[in-house]
Amino acid sequence: MIDQVANALITLQNPDGGWGATRDRRSNTEATSLAVSALHSLGEESGKDRVIRGALWLTERQNPNGSWRLNDVATAGSWTTALAIIALSAFPEQQKRALDASRWLLTQEGSKPGILAELILWATGKSNVNRLNNDLIGWSWVPNSFSWVEPTSYALTALKKVRSSLTAEAVNERIQQGEAMIYDRMCKGGGWNYGNSKVLDYALWPYPDTTAVALIALQDRAGDQANQESLQALRKTADEANSGLAASWAAISLNVYGQDTRDWQKRVEKRFRETGFLGETKTLALALMALNGKANPFRI
């Protein structure tokens, strides 16, 4: 099965060396980074050329400030930079690029609501509708907007992979605050929605993919009660979702926590047979990582 998934992923590679979200889509940094990570982690000589071309697609598109745009149409550095760092950090010869990108990542901060917005929210009695600590800063999807769990988790994972080569003071402070932000956003009972645990006094429910990426980012705090609760939430929500994406993320996340993932791998295989993951590059790449399990690119 692993060969079939790998082949399905390989056939989606564009002539320019990158991958798009699905067949016939323009190459983008998210899909290419995940595909390169997945195929490289297989360590197979036969697919080496594909991996090199994918990595080249990334290196040729790194911005002078170290960041990556989403694709050739976009103009600004994006949240996908963290995924490119994770992909390139596996190549010893690309360490400088990964570090340049990490320094850019350290300059990026999620914004807080402005004073005017805070005042309006306070005046209308809505200052705490989302039950958030707005002082905790992580990373946003796009510049000048709020910190969210998923981009913050990718950024933390990327920074933790290369932190030994960065100035300790700068990186440690951001990592600590990013971790605090993620824990602050945790749903009651564990797991994560996109960024809030509550809206207008209604509890929000955790999602398997968001919970998995948050747990990956917090893998070096495995003993924390919050992590243990969230691992349970991950199993429950991924079970309910019953999709290739949810099962793949569950397997990858549980794998970095040293847990048995065989049942999840079976689910990944079953969903691949049933739906082919709708031909989505992201799910194919994550499924390959889930089925491989030996060299998990998300392990810090």
Add this chain to the structure above:
Amino acid sequence: MLRRDLLKYSALGALYPIVAACDRSPKWQRDAFRKKENSRVAILSATRYDQALKDTIVRGIKLCGLDVKGKRILLKPNLVEFDPKGVINTHPAVIEAAVDSFRGLGAAQVIVAEGPGHRRDNEYLLSASGLYDVIKEHRVRYVDLNTDDVRATPLRSRFTDLKQLYLPESLYNADLLVSMPKLKTHHWVGVTLSLKNMFGVVPGVVYGWPKNILHWQGINNSILDINSSLPLPQFAIVDGIIGMEGNGPLQGQAKSSGVLIFGDDFVAVDATAARLMTLEPQKIDYLAKAGEFLGNLDQEKIQQVGERLDKLQQDFAVIDDFHKLKKLTS
């Protein structure tokens, strides 16, 4: 009045001149938008999802005088999240009937496209909602607008600070965009209908989930800028067979309303839908502003066909913040 309330109202009063001053600049080019003299909106009765909806949809399309022969149709349902106990999404039976209807009326191509605001997991969302079976059985292509190729599109109005939006290429490769929202209340803006449904065309892979940049810029403002900048003609089919009241768009209660609403003017369709929910459209911020330049809001400018509005009107509950929208009915 409590001292705390007094302080709040004072703060709001102090803010007013600032907000008013910011509001003086024109938000759209006056000569770039021409509203139609009159807009036609059809209200048709449909009480169950297991009835023959295709006939009703064909009738609605014909009543509005829409010709789809040879056109490439993009159906944009509201598929945002799934709750087995909830009624969040456009029902797959309505989407299925729309696919059949447009094909039957001679459309060259019909695709279903959505960029779910709360889920990245298409396989889960399509399977759980029942839409996967529809697209498989009818061999209709589904496009995830969240990860579609994008094109930088200049905004034609300036309610947000955004100068451009990246919009999916699929919008540029279609001849007609059919907004297929659910008839729902919304806890931030009052109602979510065909105009608000356009949040789903904004690609998550660029702007993130749950498309926070649009909330950051103000939901009302974003609705106006997205809709003013859509690059193709539009039509709406509102699924009001079972709607949602209360704390919508996700956690409200089901409301059997028994209607489908049709029209080629999103503002007129949404104003009519709001009136069906006994909500005053002029009091819904984005709808009132949209009525100034995008379409017809006034009842006198809407030629309503099909069922009589007052016959099918339902009292939709709203959260406390939106009691002001409730229209007093006899």
